[in-house]
Amino acid sequence: FCFFNSVAIATRLLQQRLDLRRILIVDWDVHHGNGTQQVFYDDHRVLYLSIHRHDDGNFFPGTGGPTECGTGAGLGFNVNVAWSGGLNPAMGDAEYLAAFRTIVMPIAKEFEPEVVMVSAGFDAATGHPPPLGGYKLSPACFGYMTQQLMQLAHGKVVLSLEGGYDLPAICDSAEECVRALLGDDPRPVSQDELRRLPNQNAIDTLQKTIAVQLSHWPILKQTAHLVSCSAMGATLGERDESDTVSAMASLSMQQQASSQLQSPERSREVSVEPMEEDEVK
Incomplete structure (x- = not known):
């Protein structure tokens, strides 16, 4: 899909020119960023965190399984939330919100990045046919994820436009992300999605990811019990x-x-x- 990996190149330049030691790359493109993973697989200065459709290796490009955690000095600095189970049902806002609250944000906060790079592919958005994604994320969910990441690195967050093949979905999703980058509130995620429990395939994926990453990121113990909660239920539980x-x-x-x-x-x-x-x- 990509001849030039703009996020990987930009990350290397940040390391070389600004001597940054902790760079977080969040990749929410529906396809696994196999090139990005390969470039930084042994680099502890870059935490690569990808959320993608995997289907046990049967969805393109087939890489990015949960046990791919890095190697050498980079062991533990590669995290794959590899959704499986196909489109029965398709992943949506509730599943991605669960991934963010139980895995993405806890690990990211523990890492304390100096800058956040986002491979902002929008092919997980509603409107893409099954061969290109088939997921059901709303523009509001992309805005929310961006807003969450703005809590890190004193707001030094860079979004790089990547995958996406449905023009209205790309435009609407990118607009919500820009709102968040500007410090404005994006449109809220629907109440139905906030109340909806993650589907069982998503719960299984998140539990498997936590089990694999727990030795590298013990902080996940604190959020593991929230995997099967709705966003609203998790918020109430944390408040209690x-x-x-x-x-x-x-x-x-x-x-x-x-x-x-x-x-x-x-x-x-x-x-x-x-x-x-x-x-x-």
């Missing part, structure tokens, strides 16, 4: 957990304060008690 932690911390502080208040009283009680020697006298 945060409230519980805050309540426990508050209770602990109250107990400490109470203990400190009681200690002077105890001290005075001890000081007024007669010593055994005084009683003898």
Whole structure:
């Protein structure tokens, strides 16, 4: 599909000219970025994170399985969320939101990139026939993913337009991404998708990816339980957990304060008690 890998070339230039040590590449093109993976497979300075249709190696180009984690110094710096199960059902917003909250963002935040490069292919968007993708992502979902990535690297995020063959889908999706890059709020993801649970094929893929990557990224333990939740359910769950932690911390502080208040009283009680020697006298 590509003769020149603009993201890989730009990343190498950032390393050479600016001496950047931590560059994150997020590739959400529906096809695996086999060239990008190959270029940085042994490079710990570049974290390559791809979300793509894989179908157990039966979807073009067939690379990018979950066990492809890098080699040598780059081991653990190659992460593939390799969707399988074909189009029964097709992946949509709910599945990509689950991937972002349980794998992409936790690992990306742990990595602390100096800049984020995005292989922004839009062939996972609604409107592409099965041979070219067949997935059902909305423009709003692409905007949301961009907005999430803007939390990293002090907002130093670069999107490089890549795959996409349906002109309206490309235009609408790119527009939402630009909104996010400008600091504006993109259109919200639909309530139906926010409430929808990820399909079982997606859950299986995410669980397999976490199992493979856990030794490299222990942070995934904290989000693994959210894999099967809807976006809305995961948000409520995190909020409840945060409230519980805050309540426990508050209770602990109250107990400490109470203990400190009681200690002077105890001290005075001890000081007024007669010593055994005084009683003898």
